[in-house]
Amino acid sequence: MSTDSTDSTGTAGTDTDTTEEVATPAGPARITWRRAAGPRLLLALGHGAGGGVEARDLRALADALPAHGVSVALVEQPWRVAGRKLAPAPGRLDEGWRAVWPALEGEGLPVVSGGRSAGARVACRTAAELGARAVLALAFPLHPPGKPERSRAGELLGAGVPTLVVQGGRDPFGRPGEFPGGTEVVEVPGGDHGFAVPKRAALGQEEALGVITGAVREWLTRE
Template identity: 30%
Template sequence: MQEKAERAHKVHLNSGRYISAIESIVENPEWAFIYAPGAGSNIEDPFALSAAEKLAVHGIALIRFQFPFSERGSKSPDAEAVLLESWESIVNAFKDAAPRIVIGGRSLGGRIASSLIAKGQIVDALALFAYPLHPPGSPDRKRTEHFNTISIPTFFCSGTKDAFGSPAELESASSIITGSSLNLLEGADHGFRAGKLRAQAEVWEEAIGLFIAWLKQLSI
């Protein structure tokens, strides 16, 4: 098992802002996973912290960052243009962190990553945890208009009780991306909580395990 080690970074944006990033140090990683949290979290996202340790054991480095609104301590997300600029700057800063790069994150973080890919950003794979397919109660407002321009391996992982997208809706949406992988966490909601059914740590472990297995399959 590799010893846990991290390195902090400041990545400057063209707008003059900067964003914080933390890189888990893994010796000779095959993959680096660049991760952005959901709107309600930040660089200390608990799911990312749990993932970093498990990924490192398998030789996968995790680079987590936060958007400018989190740097300011605000709970209101930045305009989409700023979120996209943040993602683009982070990818450019860490594009050589490993031979293969996968980007994504939870909810908002993953959604903006998918938009960046649709706009032509070149990476090896995309990982979408708890993708916010539509606002709760508004299934007609689907956020899939860009999916048909995504052509890289894409990993979806959501709970079966996620109010932002039912299993059937996610199956339909994920099928737009050729060769995507849809993984469902039984009983889990948008926050990967499963109530009395099972502990959140167990849900996280399942999600991370599925992701690791998927990356290993891509490496064959």
């Protein structure tokens, strides 16, 4: 494992973010650590196929959770670190996640595997084999927009560990009511696939992010 650390100002838990590069078969991945003081859990979060770890939900969780004893690791896949615009096939994404896992386990904490969109799919597909404590699926792409018959529910149901889905109320990749019975789903009212809410919505953007961080914080107290 190769390491390249830099610091930037943090807002909770510790004073700095630390970045670390991890070798994978597809090139280096990057972990941005936001460590808690006296952590009890580590939440690892992967990004989606259309963006990186700067996504509003990932950053909100990294800001909020360390103050509650949960360290956060934001994981950038090798394709993103390399500056490529298109994500590789799911199998390659899983390969990158597996390669990063030893660095996550090296913190000596139970690891909750998670991510948004494509990253949530990766977490679900690999959770059981990697020994994840649980899975957090943010904006899980249950199906392509307008094609509910092409369901990916099997990936979600096959995670094999406790799973929480946080889903926007108007997400075209699957609205909360479309998920299989028995799935634990938290709805972000008015949220789209990126959890953005309309300007005239009853729930403001910061309030929407508060729904996410509050629900995840409460769920992690049970894990």
